[in-house]
Amino acid sequence: MRKLFFLLKRSRTLGVSDTHTYDIPLDKGSGHLFLISLIGLMVFLAFLSVSAAIILSQFSRQWQTGLEGHWTIELPxxxxxxxxxxxxxxxxxxxxxxxxxxxxxxxxxxxxxxxxxxxxxxxxxxxxxxxxxxxxxxxxxxxxxxxxxxxxxxxxxxxxxxxxxxxxxARLDTHEEWLRQLLKLTGTLHLTAFLFTVVICSAGVVALAGAMQSRMAEHKDNIELLHLIGAEDSYITRQFQRHAIIMALQGAAAGLSAAAIFLYGLRLYLHGQSDLLLPVFEMNALFWLKLSLIPFLTILLCGLTTRFTVLRTLHRML
Amino acid sequence: MIKFENIGLRYGVGPEVLNDVHFTLEPGSFHFLSGPSGAGKTSLMRLLYLGIRPTRGQISMFGQNVNDLDRHAMSHIRQKIGVVFQDFRLLQHLSTFDNVALPLRISGLKEKLIRKNVEELLDWVGLGDQMKRLPNTLSGGQQQRIAIARAVITKPRLLLADEPTGNLDDEIGFKLLGMFEQLNKGGTTIVIATHNELLMEKFRHPTLVLDQGELHIAPSRTGPLKKFLDGVF
Structure with a gap:
């Protein structure tokens, strides 16, 4: 946490140092907003995918508890x-x-x-x-x-x-077969949601790595200057990493807000549709706690991707 | 001590820009580097500030063989070298203060000390009232002074300046050389690449003369070698 704080700390406290956010002007340029939007979209999709998995778990739990100990005899x-x-x-x-x-x-x-x-x-x-x-x-x-x-x-x-x-x-129905099929279906949907999240994350990692490489090419002269002044690779990498983490925070906030609005809207819609045979899903504290892992993972993933990409590219430089 | 032994340099498959360059710079020495355009001055400067590696030969600096250094050790050596680039290479998005503070931040000095050192130095170079200004809002001479301040802020063991008086009139150029001499008295080894004859005449220091990729050393611009050096130009 202290490291994160250090990474985010800006050297603006001294009055004369008004311009010193990054030694390389990473926060200026056309790609900045695009990257934030991209991360926001990835976070939004990841939220939907993980929410779907959580909601499916809720449904299968509700179906299971609803049917547990309840059998039916059908007299045709x-x-x-x-x-x-x-x-x-x-x-x-x-x-x-x-x-x-x-x-x-x-x-x-x-x-x-x-x-x-x-x-x-x-x-x-x-x-x-x-x-x-x-x-x-x-x-x-x-x-x-x-x-x-x-x-x-x-x-x-x-x-x-x-x-x-x-x-x-007359036939006794313990609902076992139906429940087994239902759990199999929810299991498949769970796996699909997981794979979808993996694909989203992979696409995000590839896009971010590409964007960082193009940023490095754009600021090649400044990076070379920092090297010549004596900056180590870790010093330069920290600047890119801080930039990526700030973008991830902004993107995650945007993605989270959009997903929250979407999910509340969906819940309201489902509430009004009593004939859909679906139980109402709960958006309680635990639900949000599970989803709150996504921004942390996004920040972690962005930070690590940037670190790895920048270090690897710097090694090929001067 | 800085030692170049049989250094050869070529870019890609082109001809050799530097050919068997061999010299030693004693600690605390002051040299001019001169020669006609295209003689390889900038290439030699780049080798000196470790901006490129030689094609052949061996460079040792401050007791270490540069050819064998890893990236980490290379950064440490570079922190002991101050460079004034011909085109200044200032970071245009940073203020005067932040440009000069950069080497200190890289070396990990505390902000409080950075502020003290930078303010003192900027006062010394006459830019104490321009600390918040961005480089592109300043004149060429002022930008050059920022570049010089950035190069000397860490009190480097080796100071390299590529045409540092190029944008300055003679009077300011002499003042600047006076400043370099002050630093030299403090033990900094100095190499100044210049075309300025007047400067070399006034400040009598040995000159490294590059001609068609080969290096000759002249004790000063006066005396018996003057004729030879004059013949080169």
Whole structure:
């Protein structure tokens, strides 16, 4: 931290030294604003990419906790031959299954879901609000919701056997397969976000290295003069490094602001879209704490890239 | 002591600019470097301030063989050399103060001491009231004085000046040489590249004469060698 402070410290405190920011006029020139904009854009994209990864983690966590210990028994409205099962018969079967499951100790709660609740669950797929079963005119299955405390591995098999005895078409859904697919998808998206961040960082490093090399070519005479006066490579490198760190700070601030506005806007938009099947993501302190690593990493990356590039180029000089 | 042994220099595949240059500069000596245009004066100066490396031969400075030095050691040697470039090579975005302070900042001196030293020196060269001015707002003579102040601020062991009186009238040129002589009395070895005959006549110091890449040494511009040197020009 002290080193960073030293790097950023400007020698303007003495009154007569009003012009001494850099021995090489790095902060003057057309490329300066371009580089800040470039870093800002990189930071913005990195923010979006990392935010996406964090939000995906939130979603998969919410999906997991939402489904954990919650199983469903589906009683289809048609039998294996495709004939419609009368509603009252279906309800009797459901009652029977519910009664028979009460003897299973790990089950905390067993209840038949009312038809309105089932329709509500299906509403997003039908794009219809406040519909009734009659209005939709569809043979809805009956659902029994089960809540377990700590299910032993054999419980699902035992339950399925018990259910089949009463109604062979009934099926127990522990959501495992669906959850597995979902976690696989979020894992892939995580990896994509990570790779995207790596690509952004690599592009940023290459662009910055190129920009620094062109800066060095632009100020070749001044660099040579500093060498002739006795400046070591580290002295010259520090000037470029300080310049890069200040640009990284400015770029990171711009990128962070733009990303914050974008994310708040997105959150507001998603809040208003209840039919998107997506949970609302949290932008709490932890979320921002994780994202705040990006400016630090940007500064570190810019500083190291500049140091490496300048030292390597200086070695080829006088 | 500065020693050049059989130094040869060529740029790329061109002809040799310097040919078997051989001389020794004792500590505290004062030499002029003279010769017709294109004789290799600037090349010799560049070798002296370690701006280029010779194609062949050996240079030793302050007891070290320059050919074997790494970059770090090279910087240390350069810090002992003050250079007044012919075109001054001032940093145009820095004030007079900051230009002169540059070698001290490079050597890592504290700002408080830098301020004291620079202010004293700028007063001495008559630029005490121009400290905040940028070089391009000053006259050629004033810029030259900044370049000289920058070269001497670290009290170098070797001072090299390439045509330091080029932009000055004779009176100021003599004053400047007087200043260099003061420094020389303090033990600084001085080499001044010049065409100014009057200056060499007035300040009788040995002259290194370069002619077609070869170096001759004349004790001074007077005496038995005067005829030989006059023949060169």
């Amino acid at each position: 409205a048609v039998d294996s031959k495709g004939n419609l099962i009368p509603r009252d018969k279906l309800e009797q079967k459901a009652e029977k299954i519910t009664e028979s499951l009460k003897s299973f100790k790990p089950l905390r709660d067993v209840k038949i879901l009312p038809q309105e609740e089932i329709i509500k669950l299906l509403e997003p797929w039908f794009q219809v609000q406040n519909a009734t079963g009659d209005a939709l005119d569809l043979p809805f299955p009956l659902l029994i919701s089960l809540t377990t405390d700590s299910a032993p591995p054999s419980l699902a098999t035992e339950l399925q056997t018990q259910i089949t005895r009463i109604m062979p078409e």
